[in-house]
Amino acid sequence: MKQLFLLAAVICFGVAILKFYSARMVQPSAPKPDKLPWRTLTAEEAKARLDENEDAILLDVRTQAEYDAGHIPGAVCLPNEDILPDLPLPFENDAEILVYCRSGRRSAEAAQKLTELGCTNVADFGGILDWPYETTTD
Numbered sequence: 581m582k583q584l585f586l587l588a589a590v591i592c593f594g595v596a597i598l599k600f601y602s603a604r605m606v607q608p609s610a611p612k613p614d615k616l617p618w619r620t621l622t623a624e625e626a627k628a629r630l631d632e633n634e635d636a637i638l639l640d641v642r643t644q645a646e647y648d649a650g651h652i653p654g655a656v657c658l659p660n661e662d663i664l665p666d667l668p669l670p671f672e673n674d675a676e677i678l679v680y681c682r683s684g685r686r687s688a689e690a691a692q693k694l695t696e697l698g699c700t701n702v703a704d705f706g707g708i709l710d711w712p713y714e715t716t717t718d
Contacts, residue, residue, distance in 0.1 A: 618691040618702035626678050626705035627713055630654070636676040640708075641690040646682065650715045652708065660686040663693045673698045683707040 621629065630636055640647050640655040647657040658670070660681065671677065677699060681687040684706035691704040708715065 616691075617695040618704055621678070621703045621705040623705055623711050623713070626680070626703065629676070629678060629703070633676055636678055637671050639677055639679045639690070641679055641681050641686050642708075648717065650708070650717050652680070652711060653714060653716045653718075655680075658690075660690045660693075663690055663697070665697060669694075669697060669699070674700050676701045677703070679704045680711070681707055683709055 630638060638652060638655040640651050640657050641660040641663070642651075642657070643659050644657055647655070651657070656670075663669075677694060679687045679690050679694070679702065681690070684704075687704045687706060691702050694702045
């Protein structure tokens with residue numbers, strides 16, 4: 581009986597030590613904005629890029645229903661969920677791609693995916709909620 585009690589105590593002590601050290605381990609964090617493999621822009625900077633480069637691709641990564649309800653003129657809808665490694669992208673890897681969504685979360689995810697797929701000129705300017713310019717439902 582003493583041996584069983586001793587074994588249980590050793591196991592409990594071992595589990596406690598593992599929990600303590602695993603809680604103290606440094607968890608990987610998301611890349612810092614200044615270390616991202618893509619650029620982040622303000623809405624104003626994105627508008628200037630679009631005005632300067634008519635070949636820039638304006639990518640709306642919201643759902644088709646969200647896009648249909650209102651989007652930035654000239655935007656192309658490619659939902660974030662549809663950016664997959666096994667599907668070809670409808671543009672060249674070196675094209676300037678300006679990405680937005682509703683609030684900025686999906687556009688950051690899409691920018692990450694696009695750079696992982698080999699796109700070299702990606703910029704994320706957050707969400708349409710921060711876009712102070714014209715929108716359309718056409």
